[in-house]
Amino acid sequence: MTEKHELKRSLGLIDATSIVAGSMIGSGIFVVTVFMARDLGSAAWILITWLITGLLTMSAALSYGELAGMMPTAGGQFVYIQRAYGKLASFLYGWTVFTVIQTGVIAAVAVTFANYTAVFFPILQEEIFRIGDSFVFKNSQVLAMLSVVLLTYINTKGVKNGKVIQLVFTSAKLIALFALIGFGLYIGFSTDTFSNNFNNTWEASKTVFDETTKTVTVTKLTGIALVGAIGATIINSLFSSDAWNNVTFIAGEIKDPKKNIPRSLFLGTLIVTVIYILANIAYLALLPLNGSPEGSVVENGIMFAAQDRVGAAAANMIMGNIGVFVMAALIMVSTFGCNSGLVLSGGRLFYAMAKDNLFFKKAGELNKHDVPEKALWFQCVWACILCISGKYGDLLTYATFASLLFYILTIYGIFILRKKEPDAERPYKAFGYPVIPALYIILTAAICVALLIYDTVNTGLGLVIVALGIPVYYLFMNKRE
Template sequence: MTQEKHHLQRSLGLIDATSIVAGSMIGSGIFIVTAAMARDVGSAAWLLVIWVVTGLLTMSAALSYGELAGMMPTAGGQFVYIQRAYGKLASFLYGWTVFTVIQTGVIAAVAVAFAKYSAVFLPVLDEKIFSVGDSFVFGYKQVLAMASIVLLTYINTKGVVKGKTIQLIFTLAKLVALFALIILGLYVGMKTNILSDNFKNMWEASKTVLNPDGSITVTKLTGIALLGAMGATIINSLFSSDAWNNVTFIAGEIKEPKKNIPRSLFLGTLIVTIIYLLANLAYLALLPMQGTPGANSALEGGIMFAAEDRVGAAAATMIMGNIGLFVMAGLIMVSTFGCNSGLVLAGGRLFYAMSKDGLFFKKAGELNNYDVPEKALWVQCVWACLLCISGRYGDLLTYATFASLLFYILTIYGIFILRKREPNAERPYKAFGYPIIPALYIVVTAAICVALLVYETTSTGLGLGIVALGIPVYYAVMKVKE
């Protein structure tokens, strides 16, 4: 059968698309990042405010993307939107950053998180195979992480139906488990005074720093200092809520995409926002905000100093005792494996769209006998595995966070550009609250970027550097094509 006879099959319905949105968002972050956020603001009320703002920002962005998805219901999603609004250079820089860091880096990080929690059941995974000084260690966890990426890639090369089945099963499993954890957590926690204690002086914010000698330094936060701290730490919750846009990458395989993509974006982000808020409320009902570094129990460590920042595990321990550690490890394994299933499935479609536009490896633009971009999926797999080996994926994610936010701003501003340039274009769905909601998103996210520039200058600079590196690569690609 010749290549021309293959095309992307529209076989994903609304439930499938929604499971990709929610499943791709929920990884390991919700079980970990609250600890760092608690240290940064030191207040239960401000902590919840940050999660509320995160949810509102995510939902407003998703509802804005719905307009672009309705206008351009084709594979590639955000890459296609940026190109239509700004041209090929801007879209290439987005695709370049997604390939080098964002998508593959997240896949690598999530895979390693899966392996890390697998080690709770298989301690042999903690053993190293070899090391080079203190800077590079290669162990069995990295082997398992790479194996999980290869397995998920292989499954997704066998057709979108197999990929969606894995995604749906794991998304439903982790949603049920999360709701069970939340309900049990609130039930157990409400029998104590911990929640009420956490909300005494709930608006008094402070930053807690753990010093090398084990002591802590607490600095009160008010005014601009508080806003700056919130702007810097919100990156934790935003990254935990990221990847919702992955569903736009697979627009070419969604039934009635002009209706189902906007709906799935709304439903998926709404579900995750509610879960994240309830999960943090459960944490606050089970664990005190403050705690003691290196404590011997989950209660003494509190949220701030949960062992290895594993707030979810500490909360589960408060509900079920020592067995809670194993229950939480199992939940995170399900969560991360399901999360990566969606990331792997979606990422290949973006690189497929880039290839069809002459901006990625030519072979990545081909479909196999199952009508999926197999070569694009394997290229993504290889790079993600290399990031697992390098051990530098965590740094890459940090560097890319700032750039990722900039691309969100750029894409949503594209709505204004296209409304003016193409006023008569078909828009089956229009951005909710336009122009106020999209404009508010741009202003608030831009303010967060400014805070990051001030408080995380090195990381943001390196993030911009990764994007800028794509400029000479773009012109080199264009020259080869001439």
């Protein structure tokens, strides 16, 4: 008699929360404030943008809690979209997640891990070969792929192995981040840097550095221009706060999911929101906001931090030159732990798609450790191809807009299901319904409009990636007939 394998509910609240927080914290918090500083030129508006990001993320997470309680099965957001809108919409979500969102983030985080490892082992930055100026293959990309393969292999050996790695690395980076913030605030507030950064608090400006002429152009922002600038630059902080929904993909392996998934979504997003705001306050306490492209760490300021690494610049202010190595080690831990959660979660979404005949059939099988091994390897192969291509960064930019659209679609699904299925069991109801979910939809839609206006090419390409899934969907449907 063949042994029947099924997903085992072995993850508790702490495990689920560590997946939420661990998947969110990658390398973004150590970099993106530089871009936001150039786009807004105001410490107050930067902090407000991070606060808006945190509130949007938490309100979305609290809204997802209702859907997670109704549908505590593997696949998460894919399942929610299907129940509210049907198979085509859910497939387009899964298609975008596989082609770009999940695998693209895994590739980007893996390459970031390898690039920071190169701080200790410079040989990793050496080229293996290149094709003209368009394609360069380095040792760092080999390490990036090896890290993805290693994490995939570990996760094929059972969900317990994955949860141990996730817990260890998430704990390590949270401790290190709190230490960085604590020392940063202690040292920073002994100077007048923070108060100086808040001179002319509400005066916003966009700063552009021309690499060719080596000139800096500053444009004042007021009214609609300021609103548009916030709408465009918030994509940086939103990207840094993304992947919180990954815990819904593994609902089939969480104990008491009707309670633990909503709780983990709230706790994880709250922890990360607090950390991100405190980290930015620490940056503003240690470094001047404005600066110049050339000079010392202080002269560069946040706006022109070397190689856009504001986290490394802050660590340098705390510990001197050794801070570069300490920050590199922290980002290595952060990115490796982030990818652990992404690899673990993503395979479950593709498993759910395969069970619904909307992905490769083999991805719907469980191995002897009760995990979707083949789904994990499909994900691994495509992520490695993106590592080789070097195009994951572009793909992520294209897909961020599409990702926001799917968040809007999912949360609007709460309104649809309340009407379609008023008597369905809802162990947890969306916090502040209908006001908070509606506010999220309105604000996120406004951000999408700003992106369409200020970044038309990338948002358009994001829609193209989604649309390419339509013929693929009908191909899968025809194969079923």
